[in-house]
Amino acid sequence: MTTTTVPRARRRIRIGSALITLVLVVIAVLMVTPLVWLITTSLTGTENAFSVPPTWIPRPFTTENFRAVPDMIPFGRMALNSLYVAVLSTGGSLLVSIPAAYGFSRVRFRGNQAIFLVMLGALMIPGQLTIIPVFILMNKLGLYNTLAALWLPALINVFAIFFLRQYFKSIPRELDEAARIDGAGHFWILFRMIVPLSGPAISALTVLGFEASWNNYFGPLIFLTSPEKMTLPLGLVTLQGGYGGGPAVIVFAAITMVVLPVLIVFLIFQRYFVASIATAGLKG
């Protein structure tokens, strides 16, 4: 009896696994399809692009579409703008958040807990509520249509402070005390001990911050009006809007130029990237 049922059950499991694998492969192919279509179409000559049925091999193969992009939008300038805002937002917010998290987790002062809780409560405030007054403020400061309107407000990142504070708390206090006995001050303890021990947390925040800034659309849409001030996501949309029914292949080429570098960077650092989201998700 048992000798016949066990192989049968095992065979059923094996068929089940094969079926699941097959479904997953189909899903994976479907997920990738729009990307493949994007890239092949942008490499196809205008006369054959968007043909029905869709062509999967670019014929005639051309890089013409890519070369046409800078004639439509200041692509290089926009890429630099995106990079500039992302670097200042990410780097700047870390420079603000790291000392703050240290203060909240390691230094005893009156109001420590209360101030931290007020800031934590602000995590509930959606960006749309504060952006209207921030918009008015930026106008008053003469920063409308400047990149500063994007990176200045990004310097305060309450989630980063919270996340770092949790991480710093997991570092044993005995280490600080030992360092203090040896005569170390707050700055030494923070930058020579805590920061080097917090690599995973800091890199997770760097990855998430950079990604959020690089992909931001709402902020640039509100603050930026002239093409040479725009970041890439907004530039892409204006290219498409300015074109209307025009050559969509050029829009596709521009999208490819925005998406492909990000994808390559992602593929190289994938492990890291996924780990950041998993840790931020599980801890947050």
Added chain:
Amino acid sequence: MARVRARTNDWRGYLFISPAVLLFLIFIAGPFVAAIVLSFYHWDLLTPAVFSGTDNFRALFSDPLLWKVMGTTFLFAFASVVTHIIGGLLLALAVNRAMNKVLSYLVRTAIFFPFIISWAAVALIWKYVLDPTFGLVTYYLAEIGITSPQWFTDPHWALVGIIGIDFWHTIGFTFIIMLAGLQTVPKTLIEAARTDGANSRQVFFNVTLPLMSPTIFFATVITFIGAFQIFEPMQIISNGGPDDSTMSIVMYLYQTGFQSFQIGYACAMALLVFLVIMSVTLLQFIGARKWVYEE
């Protein structure tokens, strides 16, 4: 006690937190208070602001478009939460099964990569993928005998299209969270249940699912908050249309505040968004006591 505390008051703490506190006051706390104050005014940015009492809030309740937009946004958020939680959990369970390592890596990458692409690019790509004349979906659906709906000209299908695009774009995030959650389920517990004679379904519903409940709860809260603030695909692909069927609350807010410059009314609307998100999150936390398993 008070004296002890006074002695341990290290003033350098303020030095460490002061840049953050200053920026917090300028860019979060100050604007938050300003938004509340402005919601009691009529202001178009050009002429001086006029105090209007509760006019803006009363206008909210009698604005038929607002209620339609709220309904659409709730529908979208609900669909988004359900599809992401179920989809993310199923995908994580499937990938977690012992599979060829290379294949597993490729599948995980394929599911996750759209998440790192900006909404602007995603919306533009999908606008073409769903195009009624040369779009991929239109062609391949026709190949298997299905007439593709006119996605963004048909008010019954436009929101469905956006729900689908959003799923493609963000399912990777939910999937990763679920996959990380699955790793926290001890294998020994599953094996113990197996040896006690539980079948796969019993193991899933009585062991895996309860142990996954904190992860599922977290994913539900985060997905709802994100989905309720959906903006980009509506603005870029359908511009809220047809017949305002894809107008989300944030898009309406954007048009009110930054296109028609009704600052006071937009602030009142933003306050409503804040209150909705806060109450739903609160309700989720209260409801969580019933089903989230705490160790």
